[in-house]
Amino acid sequence: MTNKTTKRLSGIAASPGIAIAKAFRLRQDHYVPADGAIADPVAEAERFREAAAVAKAELEAIRAMTERKIGAAKAEIFEAHLLLLEDPDLIDAILEKIGQESMNAEYALHETAQGFIDLLLSMDNELLRARAADVRDVSGRLMSRLRGVSYAAVSAISEPCVLVAEDLTPSDTAQLNPDYVLGFVTEIGSRTSHSAIMARSLEIPAIVGAGTEAADIETGTMIIMDAEQGSVIVEPSDEELTAYQARKVEYDRRKDELRKLMDQPTVSQDGHRVELAANIGSVEDLQKVLANGAEGIGLFRTEFLYMGRAALPSEEEQFHVYKHVLERMEGKPVVIRTLDIGGDKELPYMKLPAESNPFLGLRAIRLCLDRQELFRTQLRALLRASVHGQLKIMFPMIAVAAELREAKRLLREEKEKLLREGVPVSESIEVGIMVEVPAAALAADMLAKEADFFSIGTNDLIQYTMAADRMNENVAYLYQPCHPSILRLIRMVIQAAAKEGKWVGMCGEMAGDQTAIPVLLGMGLHEFSMSASSILPARALIKRLSQRDWAAHTEQILSMDSQESIHAFVNQQTRSDFA
Ligand SMILES: C=C(OP(=O)(O)O)C(=O)O
Ligand SMILES: [Mg+2]
Numbered sequence: 001m002t003n004k005t006t007k008r009l010s011g012i013a014a015s016p017g018i019a020i021a022k023a024f025r026l027r028q029d030h031y032v033p034a035d036g037a038i039a040d041p042v043a044e045a046e047r048f049r050e051a052a053a054v055a056k057a058e059l060e061a062i063r064a065m066t067e068r069k070i071g072a073a074k075a076e077i078f079e080a081h082l083l084l085l086e087d088p089d090l091i092d093a094i095l096e097k098i099g100q101e102s103m104n105a106e107y108a109l110h111e112t113a114q115g116f117i118d119l120l121l122s123m124d125n126e127l128l129r130a131r132a133a134d135v136r137d138v139s140g141r142l143m144s145r146l147r148g149v150s151y152a153a154v155s156a157i158s159e160p161c162v163l164v165a166e167d168l169t170p171s172d173t174a175q176l177n178p179d180y181v182l183g184f185v186t187e188i189g190s191r192t193s194h195s196a197i198m199a200r201s202l203e204i205p206a207i208v209g210a211g212t213e214a215a216d217i218e219t220g221t222m223i224i225m226d227a228e229q230g231s232v233i234v235e236p237s238d239e240e241l242t243a244y245q246a247r248k249v250e251y252d253r254r255k256d257e258l259r260k261l262m263d264q265p266t267v268s269q270d271g272h273r274v275e276l277a278a279n280i281g282s283v284e285d286l287q288k289v290l291a292n293g294a295e296g297i298g299l300f301r302t303e304f305l306y307m308g309r310a311a312l313p314s315e316e317e318q319f320h321v322y323k324h325v326l327e328r329m330e331g332k333p334v335v336i337r338t339l340d341i342g343g344d345k346e347l348p349y350m351k352l353p354a355e356s357n358p359f360l361g362l363r364a365i366r367l368c369l370d371r372q373e374l375f376r377t378q379l380r381a382l383l384r385a386s387v388h389g390q391l392k393i394m395f396p397m398i399a400v401a402a403e404l405r406e407a408k409r410l411l412r413e414e415k416e417k418l419l420r421e422g423v424p425v426s427e428s429i430e431v432g433i434m435v436e437v438p439a440a441a442l443a444a445d446m447l448a449k450e451a452d453f454f455s456i457g458t459n460d461l462i463q464y465t466m467a468a469d470r471m472n473e474n475v476a477y478l479y480q481p482c483h484p485s486i487l488r489l490i491r492m493v494i495q496a497a498a499k500e501g502k503w504v505g506m507c508g509e510m511a512g513d514q515t516a517i518p519v520l521l522g523m524g525l526h527e528f529s530m531s532a533s534s535i536l537p538a539r540a541l542i543k544r545l546s547q548r549d550w551a552a553h554t555e556q557i558l559s560m561d562s563q564e565s566i567h568a569f570v571n572q573q574t575r576s577d578f579a
Contacts, residue, residue: 005235009210011185013230014196016533017205018248019183020241023234024161025219026154026172031143033106038098045098048105051145056085058141058151059171066174071201071287077134077170077194084138090116106146113139127308133194137169157181162223164214168195178204183225185232187214200533201287207232258536262293266539268521272547276538277333277529279507283321286328288532293539296333298455298529299394299507300325302378303340306347312374318381326389333390335455335505335529337434338378338407340364340396344471359469364397369406379414386426394455398433398440404450434507436460441489444496454497455529458508462486480563481510482519487558487566491523498524505529515570517541519557522550544578 038044063078084090090112097108113135120132144151154163154172163176163184173195176184181204189195189208199206205227217223217234224233224244228251233240266276277298278289282305289297305313305321313321326334341347342363355361368375382393395407408431415425435441436457444454458481463470465485468478480486490506497504505527510516512530517538520528528538553573560566 006237006240007213007234009185009213009232009234011207011210011214011230011232012189012191012196013206013227014189014191014193014208015199015204015206015227017183017203017227018244018251019162019205019223019225019227020244020248021160021162021182021223023164023217023219023221023223024157024159024181025217026163026165026168028166031147033104033110033143035107036104037102038104039102041099041102044102044105045095048094048098048109048146051105051142052085052091054145055138055141056082059085059138062171062174069174069202076284078174080134081138081171084134085142090135106143109139109142109146125308130193133167133169137171140169141171154181162225164217164223166215167193170194170198173198173202176202176204178202183207183227185210185214185217185223185225187212197284258540261536261539261543264293264539266295266542268542268545268547270546270548272521274521274525274542275333275505275527276535276542277335277505277507277527278532278535279529280325280532283324283328285532286325290328292532292535294332294532294535296335296390296527297325297329298335298505298511298527300334300336301340302337303345306339306341307345309349311349312377315377315381315384318378319384322382322385322391323388326385326391329389331390333392335392335394335432335507336382337394337396338365338375338382339368342367359463365395365403365407366397369403369410372410375407376410376414379411380418383411383415383418383425383429384423386429387424390428391426392430392432392453394432394434394453396434396457397437397460398435398447398451399437400439401443401446401450404433404447408450434460435493436464436508438465438489441493444493445499448496448500448502451502453503453505454493455505455507455527456490456493458486458490458506458510461489461508462510465489481508481513481516482563482566482570484558484560484562484566487519487523490520490525491554491558494524503527512538514538514541515567518545518550518570518574519554519566521545521547522552522554522557524551545574546577549577 059078059081063075066078067075093112094108097103098105116135117132120128123129141151154175157180160180160182163181166187167189168184168186183205186208187210193208196206196208205225207225207227207230210232222235224236224240265273267273275295277296278294279299280289280297281301305318322336342361343359362370385391395404398404418425430452432453432455433447433451434457435444435454440447459470462479462481466478468475470479494504503526506525507529511528512534521542530538557566557569
């Protein structure tokens with residue numbers, strides 16, 4: 001029976017897991033200082049500088065701690081905070097208000113920081129809007145130093161709890177002690193906010209964006225947070241508590257089981273080996289890739305290097321990023337995809353002409369072959385990095401062989417130039433293509449003669465085959481990875497590659513889909529590339545499957561007339577296999 005006071009909230013499941021504990025309510029300070037004039041602006045400016053120096057020392061300590069706890073990549077956020085503390089637009093503006101307007105330091109800080117925050121929040125760019133949280137964090141820290149009060153209290157938590165807050169700043173999150181903070185719930189935030197990203201690195205369950213109702217949760221209130229579903233149960237009934245305790249035991253047991261598979265190869269029950277790789281969008285993702293036992297990177301979406309900034313990244317900058325990824329992967333295969341811009345991914349600073357149908361327009365390889373200098377810069381950076389690991393270069397959106405030939409010609413030219421300049425380049429770089437345009441799948445036999453490998457991009461292949469925009473909810477019913485039309489294309493691609501002795505991977509979302517994996521394994525897919533968190537569950541599944549049996553099911557599956565029948569078949573078959 002449900003307790004009368006039980007309340008249920010829902011939010012965004014930002015980091016998976018289940019936590020059951022009493023709440024600890026973090027009351028954040030929304031201190032607004034008064035606009036009082038001061039008599040001695042010089043002494044006031046000095047007081048501000050001292051507060052900034054203490055804040056700097058605190059941030060340096062937090063950066064070092066974060067580096068130890070979750071790695072250098074995550075600690076970079078505090079580098080950004082330290083830079084803010086030295087940013088003349090912020091600091092000089094505050095000192096000017098103190099010096100010229102005799103404004104007290106607290107009010108000068110409040111006024112200037114708020115102006116910054118409002119400006120960032122008004123930007124039509126998610127990354128810039130997210131920077132507002134950094135300014136809020138740094139100015140909050142400075143304000144506490146000026147007032148001589150402690151800045152947030154998360155590091156002082158010393159009993160197991162679920163932390164409840166309006167929002168958590170990156171520095172709050174970095175200071176959480178996972179021994180005590182079993183999970184956190186915030187009123188605002190998104191899956192991509194820094195606190196959500198850090199929660200995933202720390203493996204703390206997190207639910208963000210739970211709404212203002214979470215503000216009523218007081219310290220000491222019993223909470224169940226189910227960060228699988230994104231639900232929070234406040235004051236659960238005894239029955240719910242018992243049920244969730246059992247679920248948590250099962251969840252933890254499964255997590256431990258999966259962890260044991262970390263360093264194991266991916267081998268089916270009948271001894272067939274495949275590779276499970278990870279998709280990444282930046283170096284930030286590497287920590288998770290390594291923590292989840294990836295056997296390589298199957299897709300590095302390099303376009304994110306070009307986005308959220310004011311100008312193109314230089315060859316040097318790109319070289320360092322690619323080199324870093326190759327080195328961190330320590331000789332494991334790393335497939336880096338050349339720029340895939342266009343469609344839904346825009347680069348405002350490139351001022352590309354508006355198109356009436358961008359997904360069918362000058363996108364990806366088409367744009368790169370049109371803007372050859374842009375492409376050549378990336379190819380040079382890749383070639384230079386190639387000696388630092390096992391690089392494979394992949395071209396996106398290839399529709400016809402002529403595009404692949406032209407891209408390979410440019411790559412060859414840049415390689416020859418580099419060698420003439422005495423720059424070393426690896427001699428064993430494989431050059432492959434994404435198969436994501438139906439024309440490429442249908443002519444895979446021809447392309448297989450000229451590409452070293454294929455990686456099937458089902459996200460686009462499905463949208464182009466079904467003529468259904470991958471982002472349009474109204475046609476989402478057509479977005480069917482296991483529809484026979486898609487499976488037939490996939491099989492054609494695998495068979496065509498096999499005839500030429502080439503390997504085939506898949507880097508669309510379908511590769512990590514538990515219902516699709518048995519079918520793909522049976523068809524002979526060699527590499528499955530997915531988000532890092534899907535790797536261990538996929539490895540666990542494949543270890544229980546017989547590749548031979550699923551290969552024998554392929555014809556029957558391909559003769560079925562709907563995704564529903566194929567799903568039903570796979571579910572029933574795996575249930576009986578595992579019984
Ligand atoms: C992996 C793919 O590329 P993206 O999602 O980046 O378009 C795909 O299309 O399946
Ligand atoms: Mg794609």
